Amino acid sequence: MKVCVIGNGGREHAIAWRLSISPSVEKVYAVPGSAAMGGVAELVGIDWTQTDLLIRFLKDNKVDLVVVGPEAPLVAGLADDLNKASIPVFGPSKAAAQLEGSKVFAKDLMKKYNIPTAAYGVFSDVDEAKQFIAHTGAPIVVKADGLAAGKGVVVAMTVEEANVAVEDMLSGNRFGDAGSTVVIEKFMAGEEASLLAFVDGKTVVPMIAAQDHKRIFDGDKGPNTGGMGTYAPAPVLTDALRDTAMKTILQPMVDALAVEGMPYVGCLYAGLMITDQGPKVVEFNARFGDPETQVVLPLLEGDLGQIMLSCATGSLEPKQVKWKDSSAACVILASKGYPETSSKGDVVHGELKQYDTTIIFHSGTKLEGEHFVTNGGRVLGVVGLGKNLRTALDRAYERVNHIEFEGMQYRTDIGAKAFKN
Structure with a gap:
């Protein structure tokens, strides 16, 4: 089948890469994509806000599935427009995307349906x-x-x-x-974890747990960012706690949205705090997390294209989703001044191609001549893969040592909490 990914960040690069190696997928398009995504997808110079133009392109090219990466198009209702045009979409409706678009909506819904939160x-x-x-x-x-x-x-x-x-x-x-x-x-005391799930409107199939690192500096110091690194699986969310989160948080929220007349389709992201009373919701997102996607999808053993199409068509089965018995770690390389500002145009030096044990996803770069340059706050996600977390982290940081650009900043303690537990 042909799949079109909407977006141009590190999350979308990871999604397009994983789709490109899925057995059911023959072609990946990216709207608008990035120069780095050109290695795994055909770039299409359309903005997602040009809905009529986008729909015409999708129909002319017989695209079977659209995957919406970022939150803004979902909150704006892009999935609704595509569904009206009879184009299957992996991503929630405008109504269901309020779960991320409005913290008030999400908190009020959790209160109404007794879903544990602060x-x-x-x-x-x-x-x-x-x-x-x-x-x-x-x-x-x-x-x-x-x-x-x-x-x-x-x-x-x-x-x-x-x-x-x-x-x-x-x-x-x-x-x-x-x-x-x-x-x-x-304030909720505890350790955070991210639990993402594939959802088809009623069936919820959880992914492996990841742990993000939101603060800019080591030791969780400094201001919040979009995420400075992550790893999976996260041991803080044990199998028993994941089952609890499924029974008390993810499935009840999907059931609640169905009752409210806004069935949820796509990736449901639950940011959890593991408290003494069990998992509680920090936030919901209406799409794949960034940088969680960069470590979760490389560990997927199932056919991502088929899983996403099953979600879009209401036919998801748990047996479609399988996971490798290994680990992944992602270190985000950020530009000078991030998160308050970002530096653009700094040349990225180093080898950026993909290897069997390390992958580089581009979050904020653009191609100028023969060189990638910085073009945003978070620039690259350097992912290491291994049989265990220590190996994955070592490989990620070894690769980081061979990349540089002016003012590059990154955390040196990604995954440290996993070894304290």
Whole structure:
């Protein structure tokens, strides 16, 4: 079959790469894709917002399935437009994508259906928000309601820090409309894990657990980012805890959305906190995580194209999804100034091709002449593969040692928590 991937980041590069080696897939297109994705997909110079043009291209080229990578097209309703044109889509409707598009929607739905998450309040007024913070105390979590590229969350260790975050979002307009309402949550203690699942509207098949590293610096210091690295499988989410998360979080949420008249199709991402009371939801995303995708998909043994088509057509079966008995680790190389700013145009030096034991996914690069240059905050995801996590990490970091660009920054402690447990 022919598959079209929407997007141009590291997640989409990983999806297109995995689809390109799936037995059921004969051709991969990328809209708009990136120069680096040209090795695994045919690049199509259409913007996803040009819906009529996109649909005409998909029909003219007899594309069998569209996979929507980023959250913005899903929240905007691209899946609905494609479904109306009778084109199967791996990705939720605009209504179901509110699970990521609005923190308030997600929290209210969890409360209604008794899905475990932190106690919270919703505010648009600075003074009311500050009263809630004063009453609850710190540490406390402040979140912009809408999409903020993974950066709209402040884990405040003091009341003063929380107050500044509220002023920043509500009065300072830091995230525009995305921050015109904030969700303030009680702090949850524990270790985080990401559990992604394939969903066809009713059937939920979990993937292997991964663990992201959100803060920019080693030791989980500094501001939040879109993710500085990840590894899978994550031992903190044991088989028993994964079963609990399936029974109390993932399946109940999919069932709830079906009851609410917005059946969920695609990848459902549950960011979990493993607390003393069991797994609780930190956040839901309506698509594959980035950089979780870069470590989860290389460990998939099933046919990704067929799995995604089964999700899109409501015929997913658990037996389609199998996993390798090995590990993967991803180290993100970020540009100078990230996450506050990003440096563009710095030449990337080093060997970037794929090997059996290491893969490089491009998050923010562009081709200038014969060289890739930086073109965003997160530049490359360097993935190591191995029979165990130590081997995977060693291979990833060994590869990192042979890549450089001006101001390159990365964490040296990806996966360290796995060895503490």
